[in-house]
Amino acid sequence: MKHIDVTCAIIEKDTHILIAQRSESMSMPLKWEFPGGKIQAGEPASDSIIREIREELCLDIRILAPLPPSTHQYPNLQVTLHPFVCTPTSNTITLTEHADHQWLSVDEVLTYDLAEADIPVLQSYRVYKQQEKGKHQIKALIYTT
Numbered sequence: 001m002k003h004i005d006v007t008c009a010i011i012e013k014d015t016h017i018l019i020a021q022r023s024e025s026m027s028m029p030l031k032w033e034f035p036g037g038k039i040q041a042g043e044p045a046s047d048s049i050i051r052e053i054r055e056e057l058c059l060d061i062r063i064l065a066p067l068p069p070s071t072h073q074y075p076n077l078q079v080t081l082h083p084f085v086c087t088p089t090s091n092t093i094t095l096t097e098h099a100d101h102q103w104l105s106v107d108e109v110l111t112y113d114l115a116e117a118d119i120p121v122l123q124s125y126r127v128y129k130q131q132e133k134g135k136h137q138i139k140a141l142i143y144t145t
């Protein structure tokens with residue numbers, strides 16, 4: 001069974017995150033995913049995601065946090081996704097491979113036809129956001145008491 005390690009970016013802007021639609025000519029045509037791609041031999045995952053987002057979206061990003069890797073078994077392929085929560089550090093997106101992109105709330109993302117491997121990633125992003133919210137609430141409590 002073929003196994004690949006793939007980085008993907010959950011890019012945040014205000015309360016929305018970006019998903020991209022695979023083109024008709026890519027594998028898993030027209031599925032929506034977090035943009036990214038295969039990690040090259042010897043490449044750190046954090047370098048891979050910055051390179052992939054530059055290549056696919058012509059966008060510069062800064063990594064905010066890694067999320068836990070998640071392995072999914074497709075019928076003929078095993079994919080381990082290495083997700084990173086990121087913020088854009090440049091303004092415009094130019095798609096070089098994908099058919100479309102959307103900035104959406106997490107609830108809206110769930111209504112799109114996502115690649116199966118991305119569902120647990122979205123779940124761990126929800127957990128991450130809850131933890132971040134908790135941290136802010138604790139800080140606010142400390143500063144107001």
Ligand SMILES: Nc1nc2c([nH]c(=O)n2[C@@H]2O[C@H](COP(=O)(O)OP(=O)(O)OP(=O)(O)O)[C@@H](O)[C@H]2O)c(=O)[nH]1
Pocket residue numbers: 006007008026027028033034035036037038079081115116117118
């Ligand atoms: N980039 C990305 N790939 C994902 C996600 N979820 C998921 O199952 N994949 C799968 O992981 C693989 C990533 O490879 P890739 O993006 O380099 O795309 P590809 O296979 O078309 O590459 P290729 O051009 O070398 O053939 C694809 O099979 C893709 O369908 C995701 O959220 N982001």
